[in-house]
Amino acid sequence: MEYLRFIVYGLIQGLTEFLPISSTAHLKVISIFLGIDDPGPSLSATIQLGSVLAIVWYFRNDIFNFRGQSSKKILYYFLHERLLRSIFIGTIPIVLLGGSIKLFVPNFLDNILRSNLSIALVSIVMAFFMYLADSSKRGSIDIKNHNYSDSFLIGFFQALAIFPGVSRSGITISSALISGWERRDAAKFSFLLGMPAISLAAIVEFIFSFNEFFSIGFLPLLVGLITTFLSSLFAIDFLLRYFSSNGLKIFIIYRVIFGVVILLNL
Template identity: 85%
Template sequence: MEYLKFILYGLIQGFTEFIPVSSTAHLKVISLFLGIDDPGASLSATIQLGSVIAIAWYFRNDIFNFRSQSSKKIYEYILHQRLYWSVLIGTIPIVLLGGSIKLFFPYFFDSVLRSNLSIALVSFLMAFFMYLADSSKRGSINIKNHNYSDSFLIGFFQAFAIFPGVSRSGITISSALISGWERGDAAKFSFLLGMPAISIAAIVEFISSFNEFFSLGFLPLFVGLVSTFLSSLLAIDFLIKYFSSNGLKIFIIYRVIFGVVILLNL
Protein backbone atom coordinates (compact mmCIF):
# COMPACT_ATOMS: atom_id res chain seq x y z
CA MET A 1 0.00 0.00 0.00
CA GLU A 2 2.88 2.37 0.75
CA TYR A 3 4.27 1.92 -2.75
CA LEU A 4 0.84 2.35 -4.36
CA LYS A 5 0.38 5.56 -2.40
CA PHE A 6 3.67 6.98 -3.66
CA ILE A 7 2.87 5.91 -7.23
CA LEU A 8 -0.40 7.83 -6.89
CA TYR A 9 1.41 10.87 -5.49
CA GLY A 10 3.80 10.75 -8.44
CA LEU A 11 1.04 10.42 -11.04
CA ILE A 12 -0.89 13.36 -9.59
CA GLN A 13 2.25 15.48 -9.33
CA GLY A 14 3.46 14.67 -12.83
CA PHE A 15 0.16 15.14 -14.66
CA THR A 16 -0.78 18.36 -12.85
CA GLU A 17 2.60 20.13 -12.54
CA PHE A 18 2.67 21.22 -16.19
CA ILE A 19 -1.03 21.20 -16.98
CA PRO A 20 -2.29 24.52 -15.52
CA VAL A 21 -4.48 23.13 -12.74
CA SER A 22 -2.10 23.19 -9.70
CA SER A 23 -0.24 20.07 -8.61
CA THR A 24 -0.16 21.10 -4.92
CA ALA A 25 -3.93 21.55 -4.83
CA HIS A 26 -4.56 18.19 -6.45
CA LEU A 27 -2.14 16.34 -4.20
CA LYS A 28 -3.95 17.81 -1.20
CA VAL A 29 -7.57 17.46 -2.39
CA ILE A 30 -7.39 14.10 -4.21
CA SER A 31 -5.54 12.54 -1.27
CA LEU A 32 -8.33 13.75 1.01
CA PHE A 33 -11.07 12.39 -1.25
CA LEU A 34 -9.34 9.01 -1.53
CA GLY A 35 -8.82 8.77 2.21
CA ILE A 36 -5.01 8.72 2.13
CA ASP A 37 -2.54 11.02 3.83
CA ASP A 38 -1.99 14.53 2.51
CA PRO A 39 1.65 14.36 1.36
CA GLY A 40 2.25 17.86 2.77
CA ALA A 41 4.39 20.65 1.39
CA SER A 42 7.72 18.91 2.07
CA LEU A 43 6.96 15.63 0.30
CA SER A 44 5.13 17.43 -2.51
CA ALA A 45 8.15 19.63 -3.17
CA THR A 46 10.57 16.70 -3.08
CA ILE A 47 8.80 14.44 -5.58
CA GLN A 48 8.67 17.48 -7.89
CA LEU A 49 12.30 16.66 -8.64
CA GLY A 50 10.91 14.00 -10.96
CA SER A 51 9.24 16.82 -12.90
CA VAL A 52 12.53 18.72 -13.13
CA ILE A 53 14.28 15.66 -14.54
CA ALA A 54 11.43 15.29 -17.05
CA ILE A 55 11.88 18.90 -18.24
CA ALA A 56 15.62 18.37 -18.65
CA TRP A 57 15.03 15.18 -20.61
CA TYR A 58 12.28 16.58 -22.83
CA PHE A 59 14.25 19.72 -23.70
CA ARG A 60 17.67 18.04 -23.61
CA ASN A 61 18.55 19.18 -27.13
CA ASP A 62 17.80 22.81 -26.24
CA ILE A 63 19.59 22.66 -22.90
CA PHE A 64 22.63 20.63 -23.90
CA ASN A 65 23.17 21.73 -27.47
CA PHE A 66 26.64 22.92 -26.46
CA ARG A 67 27.83 19.41 -25.56
CA SER A 68 30.31 19.25 -28.46
CA GLN A 69 32.01 22.48 -27.45
CA SER A 70 35.31 22.57 -25.53
CA SER A 71 35.11 23.29 -21.78
CA LYS A 72 36.20 26.91 -22.24
CA LYS A 73 33.73 27.48 -25.04
CA ILE A 74 30.95 25.85 -22.99
CA TYR A 75 31.50 28.44 -20.25
CA GLU A 76 31.43 31.29 -22.77
CA TYR A 77 28.37 29.79 -24.46
CA ILE A 78 26.41 29.63 -21.20
CA LEU A 79 27.58 33.09 -20.11
CA HIS A 80 26.31 34.76 -23.25
CA GLN A 81 23.11 32.86 -23.79
CA ARG A 82 20.03 35.04 -23.34
CA LEU A 83 17.88 32.09 -22.35
CA TYR A 84 20.06 31.09 -19.39
CA TRP A 85 20.15 34.65 -18.09
CA SER A 86 16.41 35.01 -18.61
CA VAL A 87 15.68 31.90 -16.55
CA LEU A 88 18.03 33.13 -13.82
CA ILE A 89 16.42 36.59 -13.74
CA GLY A 90 12.94 35.10 -13.77
CA THR A 91 13.78 32.86 -10.81
CA ILE A 92 14.74 35.71 -8.46
CA PRO A 93 11.19 36.73 -7.40
CA ILE A 94 10.04 33.25 -6.37
CA VAL A 95 13.25 32.67 -4.41
CA LEU A 96 12.73 35.91 -2.47
CA LEU A 97 9.02 35.33 -1.81
CA GLY A 98 9.35 31.63 -1.10
CA GLY A 99 12.30 32.20 1.22
CA SER A 100 10.43 34.90 3.12
CA ILE A 101 7.36 32.71 3.66
CA LYS A 102 9.49 29.73 4.67
CA LEU A 103 11.38 31.81 7.22
CA PHE A 104 8.65 34.03 8.65
CA PHE A 105 5.22 32.45 7.95
CA PRO A 106 5.66 28.64 7.77
CA TYR A 107 2.67 27.76 9.96
CA PHE A 108 0.34 30.22 8.24
CA PHE A 109 1.26 28.60 4.94
CA ASP A 110 0.43 25.07 6.13
CA SER A 111 -2.71 25.84 8.16
CA VAL A 112 -4.41 28.55 6.08
CA LEU A 113 -3.10 28.59 2.52
CA ARG A 114 -3.32 24.79 2.19
CA SER A 115 -6.93 24.75 3.42
CA ASN A 116 -9.57 23.48 0.99
CA LEU A 117 -11.45 26.78 1.12
CA SER A 118 -8.35 28.74 0.17
CA ILE A 119 -7.55 26.32 -2.68
CA ALA A 120 -11.11 26.58 -4.05
CA LEU A 121 -11.10 30.40 -4.01
CA VAL A 122 -7.68 30.54 -5.63
CA SER A 123 -8.87 28.11 -8.31
CA PHE A 124 -11.70 30.52 -9.24
CA LEU A 125 -9.30 33.48 -9.33
CA MET A 126 -6.90 31.56 -11.56
CA ALA A 127 -9.74 30.55 -13.90
CA PHE A 128 -10.56 34.25 -14.35
CA PHE A 129 -6.89 35.20 -14.89
CA MET A 130 -6.45 32.40 -17.42
CA TYR A 131 -9.62 33.55 -19.21
CA LEU A 132 -8.15 37.06 -19.57
CA ALA A 133 -4.93 35.57 -20.91
CA ASP A 134 -6.67 33.25 -23.36
CA SER A 135 -8.78 36.15 -24.65
CA SER A 136 -5.82 38.46 -25.13
CA LYS A 137 -4.51 39.30 -28.59
CA ARG A 138 -1.86 36.91 -29.86
CA GLY A 139 1.58 38.44 -29.56
CA SER A 140 4.91 38.11 -31.31
CA ILE A 141 7.34 37.82 -28.37
CA ASN A 142 9.22 34.53 -28.27
CA ILE A 143 12.29 32.95 -26.72
CA LYS A 144 14.60 34.42 -29.36
CA ASN A 145 13.47 38.05 -29.29
CA HIS A 146 12.25 38.58 -25.70
CA ASN A 147 13.84 41.08 -23.32
CA TYR A 148 15.02 40.45 -19.76
CA SER A 149 12.14 42.62 -18.55
CA ASP A 150 9.77 40.08 -20.14
CA SER A 151 11.37 37.19 -18.26
CA PHE A 152 11.40 39.14 -14.97
CA LEU A 153 7.69 39.94 -15.33
CA ILE A 154 6.83 36.27 -15.87
CA GLY A 155 9.11 35.40 -12.96
CA PHE A 156 7.27 37.93 -10.80
CA PHE A 157 3.99 36.17 -11.51
CA GLN A 158 5.64 32.78 -10.99
CA ALA A 159 6.34 33.84 -7.40
CA PHE A 160 2.60 33.65 -6.67
CA ALA A 161 2.75 29.92 -7.41
CA ILE A 162 4.02 29.54 -3.84
CA PHE A 163 0.33 29.71 -2.88
CA PRO A 164 -1.43 26.32 -3.25
CA GLY A 165 -4.02 26.32 -6.01
CA VAL A 166 -2.33 28.92 -8.21
CA SER A 167 -0.46 26.55 -10.57
CA ARG A 168 3.04 27.58 -11.57
CA SER A 169 2.54 26.65 -15.21
CA GLY A 170 -0.90 28.29 -15.27
CA ILE A 171 0.23 31.65 -13.98
CA THR A 172 3.47 31.81 -15.99
CA ILE A 173 1.82 30.82 -19.28
CA SER A 174 -1.06 33.22 -18.65
CA SER A 175 1.19 36.15 -17.73
CA ALA A 176 3.28 35.46 -20.83
CA LEU A 177 0.19 35.52 -23.07
CA ILE A 178 -1.01 38.79 -21.55
CA SER A 179 2.48 40.22 -22.09
CA GLY A 180 2.33 39.37 -25.80
CA TRP A 181 4.15 36.04 -26.10
CA GLU A 182 3.46 33.44 -28.76
CA ARG A 183 1.58 30.44 -27.38
CA GLY A 184 4.17 27.77 -28.06
CA ASP A 185 7.10 29.75 -26.67
CA ALA A 186 5.05 30.87 -23.66
CA ALA A 187 4.61 27.22 -22.67
CA LYS A 188 8.22 26.33 -23.44
CA PHE A 189 9.62 29.22 -21.41
CA SER A 190 7.27 28.36 -18.56
CA PHE A 191 8.69 24.84 -18.40
CA LEU A 192 12.32 25.96 -18.54
CA LEU A 193 11.69 28.69 -15.95
CA GLY A 194 10.30 26.04 -13.63
CA MET A 195 13.50 24.00 -13.47
CA PRO A 196 15.44 26.11 -10.93
CA ALA A 197 12.31 27.11 -8.97
CA ILE A 198 11.12 23.54 -8.49
CA SER A 199 14.66 22.28 -7.80
CA ILE A 200 15.38 24.90 -5.14
CA ALA A 201 12.04 24.26 -3.40
CA ALA A 202 12.65 20.51 -3.39
CA ILE A 203 16.19 20.82 -2.03
CA VAL A 204 15.15 23.24 0.73
CA GLU A 205 12.23 21.04 1.79
CA PHE A 206 14.38 17.91 1.71
CA ILE A 207 17.03 19.47 3.94
CA SER A 208 14.53 20.97 6.39
CA SER A 209 12.61 17.68 6.69
CA PHE A 210 15.49 15.24 6.37
CA ASN A 211 14.49 13.12 9.37
CA GLU A 212 10.94 12.78 8.04
CA PHE A 213 12.17 11.54 4.67
CA PHE A 214 14.67 9.21 6.29
CA SER A 215 11.80 7.50 8.12
CA LEU A 216 9.89 7.00 4.86
CA GLY A 217 12.59 4.87 3.32
CA PHE A 218 14.42 5.29 0.04
CA LEU A 219 12.45 2.89 -2.16
CA PRO A 220 8.94 4.42 -1.74
CA LEU A 221 10.37 7.87 -2.42
CA PHE A 222 12.25 6.57 -5.47
CA VAL A 223 9.05 4.95 -6.80
CA GLY A 224 7.29 8.29 -6.38
CA LEU A 225 10.05 10.09 -8.29
CA VAL A 226 9.92 7.61 -11.19
CA SER A 227 6.13 7.87 -11.32
CA THR A 228 6.43 11.67 -11.37
CA PHE A 229 9.06 11.59 -14.12
CA LEU A 230 7.03 9.40 -16.49
CA SER A 231 3.73 11.21 -15.98
CA SER A 232 5.50 14.59 -16.31
CA LEU A 233 6.86 13.62 -19.73
CA LEU A 234 3.36 12.80 -20.91
CA ALA A 235 1.96 16.05 -19.49
CA ILE A 236 4.66 18.23 -21.10
CA ASP A 237 4.18 16.63 -24.49
CA PHE A 238 0.39 16.92 -24.25
CA LEU A 239 0.34 20.56 -23.19
CA ILE A 240 2.79 21.77 -25.84
CA LYS A 241 0.84 20.05 -28.63
CA TYR A 242 -2.65 20.86 -27.32
CA PHE A 243 -2.13 24.39 -26.03
CA SER A 244 -0.56 25.76 -29.24
CA SER A 245 -3.74 25.01 -31.17
CA ASN A 246 -6.49 25.11 -28.55
CA GLY A 247 -5.46 27.57 -25.86
CA LEU A 248 -6.53 27.43 -22.21
CA LYS A 249 -10.32 27.07 -22.48
CA ILE A 250 -10.59 23.45 -21.34
CA PHE A 251 -8.37 24.15 -18.34
CA ILE A 252 -10.40 27.24 -17.40
CA ILE A 253 -13.59 25.16 -17.32
CA TYR A 254 -11.85 22.44 -15.34
CA ARG A 255 -10.61 24.92 -12.73
CA VAL A 256 -14.12 26.26 -12.16
CA ILE A 257 -15.50 22.72 -11.78
CA PHE A 258 -12.63 21.80 -9.47
CA GLY A 259 -13.33 24.79 -7.24
CA VAL A 260 -17.07 24.02 -7.09
CA VAL A 261 -16.43 20.37 -6.18
CA ILE A 262 -14.16 21.44 -3.32
CA LEU A 263 -16.72 23.93 -1.98
CA LEU A 264 -19.50 21.31 -2.12
CA ASN A 265 -17.39 18.95 -0.02
CA LEU A 266 -16.27 21.40 2.69
Protein backbone atom coordinates in the same frame (compact mmCIF):
# COMPACT_ATOMS: atom_id res chain seq x y z
CA MET B 1 0.16 -0.10 -0.22
CA GLU B 2 3.12 2.17 0.46
CA TYR B 3 4.37 1.79 -3.12
CA LEU B 4 0.87 2.28 -4.51
CA ARG B 5 0.52 5.47 -2.49
CA PHE B 6 3.72 6.88 -3.98
CA ILE B 7 2.66 5.87 -7.48
CA VAL B 8 -0.54 7.88 -6.94
CA TYR B 9 1.49 10.84 -5.66
CA GLY B 10 3.77 10.59 -8.70
CA LEU B 11 0.91 10.42 -11.19
CA ILE B 12 -0.87 13.41 -9.65
CA GLN B 13 2.32 15.45 -9.40
CA GLY B 14 3.54 14.67 -12.89
CA LEU B 15 0.24 15.24 -14.67
CA THR B 16 -0.76 18.39 -12.79
CA GLU B 17 2.63 20.16 -12.48
CA PHE B 18 2.63 21.19 -16.13
CA LEU B 19 -1.08 21.26 -16.85
CA PRO B 20 -2.32 24.65 -15.54
CA ILE B 21 -4.47 23.18 -12.76
CA SER B 22 -2.15 23.23 -9.68
CA SER B 23 -0.23 20.15 -8.55
CA THR B 24 -0.27 21.17 -4.86
CA ALA B 25 -4.05 21.51 -4.81
CA HIS B 26 -4.58 18.14 -6.50
CA LEU B 27 -2.07 16.33 -4.30
CA LYS B 28 -3.98 17.49 -1.23
CA VAL B 29 -7.57 17.21 -2.45
CA ILE B 30 -7.28 13.93 -4.38
CA SER B 31 -5.31 12.34 -1.54
CA ILE B 32 -8.18 13.14 0.83
CA PHE B 33 -10.71 11.83 -1.71
CA LEU B 34 -8.81 8.54 -2.07
CA GLY B 35 -8.39 8.18 1.67
CA ILE B 36 -4.59 8.43 1.73
CA ASP B 37 -2.36 10.87 3.59
CA ASP B 38 -1.86 14.39 2.28
CA PRO B 39 1.83 14.30 1.24
CA GLY B 40 2.34 17.80 2.67
CA PRO B 41 4.63 20.51 1.27
CA SER B 42 7.92 18.72 2.08
CA LEU B 43 7.18 15.43 0.33
CA SER B 44 5.35 17.23 -2.48
CA ALA B 45 8.38 19.42 -3.18
CA THR B 46 10.74 16.43 -3.17
CA ILE B 47 8.65 14.41 -5.60
CA GLN B 48 8.64 17.47 -7.88
CA LEU B 49 12.29 16.72 -8.65
CA GLY B 50 10.96 14.07 -11.02
CA SER B 51 9.24 16.90 -12.91
CA VAL B 52 12.54 18.82 -13.12
CA LEU B 53 14.29 15.78 -14.60
CA ALA B 54 11.46 15.50 -17.13
CA ILE B 55 11.96 19.14 -18.22
CA VAL B 56 15.72 18.61 -18.60
CA TRP B 57 15.17 15.44 -20.62
CA TYR B 58 12.43 16.85 -22.85
CA PHE B 59 14.31 20.07 -23.64
CA ARG B 60 17.80 18.56 -23.54
CA ASN B 61 18.60 19.80 -27.06
CA ASP B 62 17.62 23.37 -26.10
CA ILE B 63 19.57 23.34 -22.85
CA PHE B 64 22.61 21.19 -23.60
CA ASN B 65 24.12 21.57 -27.04
CA PHE B 66 27.70 20.74 -26.13
CA ARG B 67 28.67 18.02 -28.58
CA GLY B 68 32.17 18.60 -29.87
CA GLN B 69 32.66 21.75 -27.80
CA SER B 70 35.58 22.44 -25.48
CA SER B 71 35.13 23.06 -21.75
CA LYS B 72 35.97 26.72 -22.35
CA LYS B 73 33.14 27.06 -24.87
CA ILE B 74 30.74 25.28 -22.51
CA LEU B 75 31.59 27.77 -19.72
CA TYR B 76 31.08 30.64 -22.18
CA TYR B 77 27.70 29.16 -23.11
CA PHE B 78 26.49 29.13 -19.50
CA LEU B 79 27.68 32.70 -18.91
CA HIS B 80 26.39 34.27 -22.11
CA GLU B 81 23.45 32.17 -23.32
CA ARG B 82 20.47 34.52 -23.40
CA LEU B 83 17.90 31.90 -22.41
CA LEU B 84 19.85 30.88 -19.30
CA ARG B 85 20.16 34.51 -18.21
CA SER B 86 16.43 34.98 -18.72
CA ILE B 87 15.71 31.95 -16.55
CA PHE B 88 18.04 33.33 -13.86
CA ILE B 89 16.32 36.74 -13.92
CA GLY B 90 12.88 35.17 -13.85
CA THR B 91 13.81 33.06 -10.82
CA ILE B 92 14.79 36.02 -8.61
CA PRO B 93 11.22 36.96 -7.46
CA ILE B 94 10.25 33.47 -6.29
CA VAL B 95 13.54 33.07 -4.42
CA LEU B 96 13.00 36.37 -2.58
CA LEU B 97 9.32 35.77 -1.76
CA GLY B 98 9.56 32.05 -1.06
CA GLY B 99 12.74 32.47 0.97
CA SER B 100 11.24 35.26 3.06
CA ILE B 101 8.13 33.22 3.89
CA LYS B 102 10.13 30.09 4.69
CA LEU B 103 12.50 31.96 7.00
CA PHE B 104 10.11 34.31 8.77
CA VAL B 105 6.69 32.57 8.59
CA PRO B 106 7.59 28.87 8.18
CA ASN B 107 4.08 27.50 8.86
CA PHE B 108 2.19 30.19 6.93
CA LEU B 109 1.16 28.03 3.96
CA ASP B 110 0.27 24.98 6.07
CA ASN B 111 -1.96 26.77 8.55
CA ILE B 112 -3.70 29.36 6.39
CA LEU B 113 -3.60 28.67 2.68
CA ARG B 114 -3.57 24.86 2.40
CA SER B 115 -7.23 24.51 3.44
CA ASN B 116 -9.80 23.18 0.97
CA LEU B 117 -11.73 26.46 1.12
CA SER B 118 -8.66 28.49 0.19
CA ILE B 119 -7.71 26.10 -2.63
CA ALA B 120 -11.25 26.21 -4.07
CA LEU B 121 -11.41 30.01 -4.07
CA VAL B 122 -7.91 30.37 -5.53
CA SER B 123 -8.79 27.88 -8.26
CA ILE B 124 -11.83 29.92 -9.33
CA VAL B 125 -9.89 33.20 -9.24
CA MET B 126 -7.15 31.61 -11.35
CA ALA B 127 -9.75 30.44 -13.86
CA PHE B 128 -10.81 34.06 -14.34
CA PHE B 129 -7.18 35.18 -14.78
CA MET B 130 -6.57 32.41 -17.31
CA TYR B 131 -9.73 33.45 -19.18
CA LEU B 132 -8.38 37.00 -19.51
CA ALA B 133 -5.09 35.62 -20.79
CA ASP B 134 -6.72 33.25 -23.25
CA SER B 135 -8.91 36.08 -24.60
CA SER B 136 -5.95 38.40 -25.20
CA LYS B 137 -4.61 39.03 -28.69
CA ARG B 138 -2.17 36.56 -30.18
CA GLY B 139 1.31 37.88 -29.47
CA SER B 140 4.59 37.69 -31.36
CA ILE B 141 7.09 37.58 -28.47
CA ASP B 142 9.03 34.34 -28.29
CA ILE B 143 12.09 32.85 -26.61
CA LYS B 144 14.44 34.38 -29.19
CA ASN B 145 13.17 37.98 -29.24
CA HIS B 146 11.91 38.54 -25.67
CA ASN B 147 13.41 41.13 -23.34
CA TYR B 148 14.77 40.48 -19.86
CA SER B 149 11.93 42.63 -18.51
CA ASP B 150 9.54 40.00 -19.95
CA SER B 151 11.43 37.31 -18.03
CA PHE B 152 11.25 39.26 -14.77
CA LEU B 153 7.51 39.96 -15.17
CA ILE B 154 6.72 36.28 -15.74
CA GLY B 155 9.01 35.45 -12.82
CA PHE B 156 7.09 37.90 -10.63
CA PHE B 157 3.86 36.06 -11.36
CA GLN B 158 5.61 32.71 -10.86
CA ALA B 159 6.39 33.80 -7.29
CA LEU B 160 2.65 33.81 -6.56
CA ALA B 161 2.58 30.07 -7.27
CA ILE B 162 3.92 29.38 -3.78
CA PHE B 163 0.29 29.76 -2.68
CA PRO B 164 -1.53 26.41 -3.04
CA GLY B 165 -4.07 26.32 -5.87
CA VAL B 166 -2.45 28.98 -8.05
CA SER B 167 -0.56 26.64 -10.43
CA ARG B 168 2.94 27.64 -11.44
CA SER B 169 2.43 26.71 -15.09
CA GLY B 170 -1.02 28.30 -15.17
CA ILE B 171 0.07 31.69 -13.88
CA THR B 172 3.33 31.86 -15.87
CA ILE B 173 1.68 30.86 -19.16
CA SER B 174 -1.20 33.27 -18.55
CA SER B 175 1.06 36.20 -17.66
CA ALA B 176 3.16 35.48 -20.77
CA LEU B 177 0.04 35.51 -22.99
CA ILE B 178 -1.15 38.81 -21.50
CA SER B 179 2.36 40.23 -22.13
CA GLY B 180 2.12 39.29 -25.81
CA TRP B 181 3.94 35.97 -26.05
CA GLU B 182 3.27 33.40 -28.76
CA ARG B 183 1.42 30.41 -27.30
CA ARG B 184 3.92 27.59 -27.76
CA ASP B 185 6.89 29.65 -26.56
CA ALA B 186 4.87 30.90 -23.58
CA ALA B 187 4.42 27.28 -22.48
CA LYS B 188 8.01 26.36 -23.31
CA PHE B 189 9.45 29.27 -21.31
CA SER B 190 7.11 28.43 -18.43
CA PHE B 191 8.49 24.89 -18.30
CA LEU B 192 12.13 25.98 -18.50
CA LEU B 193 11.59 28.70 -15.89
CA GLY B 194 10.24 26.01 -13.58
CA MET B 195 13.53 24.10 -13.39
CA PRO B 196 15.34 26.27 -10.81
CA ALA B 197 12.13 27.19 -8.96
CA ILE B 198 11.03 23.57 -8.45
CA SER B 199 14.57 22.40 -7.68
CA LEU B 200 15.18 25.11 -5.08
CA ALA B 201 11.82 24.39 -3.41
CA ALA B 202 12.70 20.69 -3.17
CA ILE B 203 16.17 21.39 -1.75
CA VAL B 204 14.86 23.85 0.85
CA GLU B 205 12.07 21.50 1.96
CA PHE B 206 14.50 18.60 2.17
CA ILE B 207 16.85 20.62 4.41
CA PHE B 208 14.05 21.84 6.67
CA SER B 209 12.46 18.37 6.92
CA PHE B 210 15.60 16.23 6.83
CA ASN B 211 14.60 13.94 9.71
CA GLU B 212 11.13 13.34 8.25
CA PHE B 213 12.53 11.59 5.18
CA PHE B 214 14.16 8.81 7.20
CA SER B 215 10.68 7.49 8.02
CA ILE B 216 9.64 7.28 4.36
CA GLY B 217 12.04 4.73 2.93
CA PHE B 218 14.24 5.09 -0.14
CA LEU B 219 12.47 2.67 -2.50
CA PRO B 220 8.93 4.13 -2.17
CA LEU B 221 10.36 7.62 -2.73
CA LEU B 222 12.28 6.37 -5.79
CA VAL B 223 9.07 4.84 -7.19
CA GLY B 224 7.33 8.19 -6.68
CA LEU B 225 10.12 10.06 -8.47
CA ILE B 226 10.13 7.66 -11.45
CA THR B 227 6.34 7.86 -11.74
CA THR B 228 6.53 11.66 -11.56
CA PHE B 229 9.21 11.71 -14.27
CA LEU B 230 7.21 9.57 -16.72
CA SER B 231 3.87 11.28 -16.15
CA SER B 232 5.57 14.70 -16.40
CA LEU B 233 6.99 13.82 -19.82
CA PHE B 234 3.49 12.94 -20.99
CA ALA B 235 2.02 16.19 -19.57
CA ILE B 236 4.71 18.40 -21.14
CA ASP B 237 4.26 16.83 -24.58
CA PHE B 238 0.47 16.94 -24.36
CA LEU B 239 0.28 20.59 -23.29
CA LEU B 240 2.72 21.81 -25.94
CA ARG B 241 0.71 20.07 -28.66
CA TYR B 242 -2.77 20.87 -27.32
CA PHE B 243 -2.25 24.42 -26.07
CA SER B 244 -0.69 25.72 -29.29
CA SER B 245 -3.93 25.07 -31.19
CA ASN B 246 -6.64 25.13 -28.52
CA GLY B 247 -5.58 27.58 -25.82
CA LEU B 248 -6.59 27.36 -22.16
CA LYS B 249 -10.36 26.95 -22.44
CA ILE B 250 -10.63 23.34 -21.29
CA PHE B 251 -8.41 24.07 -18.27
CA ILE B 252 -10.44 27.17 -17.37
CA ILE B 253 -13.65 25.11 -17.32
CA TYR B 254 -11.94 22.38 -15.32
CA ARG B 255 -10.65 24.82 -12.71
CA VAL B 256 -14.11 26.30 -12.16
CA ILE B 257 -15.64 22.81 -11.78
CA PHE B 258 -12.80 21.74 -9.48
CA GLY B 259 -13.31 24.78 -7.24
CA VAL B 260 -17.10 24.45 -7.14
CA VAL B 261 -16.97 20.72 -6.32
CA ILE B 262 -14.64 21.43 -3.39
CA LEU B 263 -16.93 24.21 -2.11
CA LEU B 264 -19.96 21.93 -2.31
CA ASN B 265 -18.18 19.28 -0.24
CA LEU B 266 -16.90 21.51 2.56
